């Protein structure tokens with residue numbers, strides 16, 4: 001499936017979210033400003049700007065990350081700006097041991113764990129992402145494998161992190177059971193993903209590849225109830241659930257929407273939870 005996304009529909013979508021959030025908390029003058037801006041965008045005959053569109057094909061995780069790997073570590077990912085500080089605060093609590101970065105990608109968290117004294121194993125389904133992780137974390141060992149069947153023995157790992165990957169799975173239970181299997185009793189698991197509020201309202205893993213083209217890998221919104229059922233079935237106890245929110249410094253406030261409709265972008269996204277982070281203990 002390929003969508004042809006036009007700037008006009010994207011901007012009106014942001015205006016709509018801003019208007020919706022203004023319904024109860026806002027005021028009439030702000031609503032009028034938003035509606036006036038929508039009129040301007042929809043009514044403009046500047047097709048060179050507002051009619052501009054890009055093809056955005058949907059790719060599966062394997063094909064998507066093969067293409068994304070070359071640009072994945074470029075700054076400006078709004079999800080990473082809210083997720084990373086919260087996850088790192090949790091990871092530093094664990095004493096050094098054997099740490100697993102599941103769906104490690106280019107090794108963002110694996111590198112942090114190695115720098116904090118852990119022996120690191122990274123697993124990922126994308127050879128292209130793993131190749132970059134191997135360079136980024138020379139002391140780590142990296143293995144190609146799937147979240148639904150981790151290539152590790154049971155009960156070996158002291159600490160596991162799985163970031164920004166579970167949303168790509170249609171169903172959570174199998175991957176969470178696998179994480180619980182490889183972690184020793186008393187060991188910790190940190191999960192982080194795009195908040196379901198975002199994926200349920202259109203947020204996707206959209207990226208720009210090195211050749212300038214765009215694509216996305218689907219994000220499935222997993223609600224808290226789905227996570228809690230999977231944790232209960234796998235013997236995992238919730239220590240904390242954290243939901244860091246977008247503030248005005250978040251990268252989403254510096255993206256293309258902000259360039260064209262800055263006030264609407266801030267009104268649409270400020271205060272919404274960007275990431276869902278779970279701190280778990282294996283019983």
Ligand SMILES: C[S@@+](CC[C@H](N)C(=O)[O-])C[C@H]1O[C@@H](n2cnc3c(N)ncnc32)[C@H](O)[C@@H]1O
Nearest residue numbers: 061065103104105108125126146147163164165
């Ligand atoms: C958005 S990246 C996150 C990478 C890294 N964890 C981070 O937070 O920067 C998602 C990663 O999940 C991997 N992935 C997606 N589905 C997977 C699966 N079923 N099994 C293993 N890896 C998977 C992709 O190859 C990709 O490297």
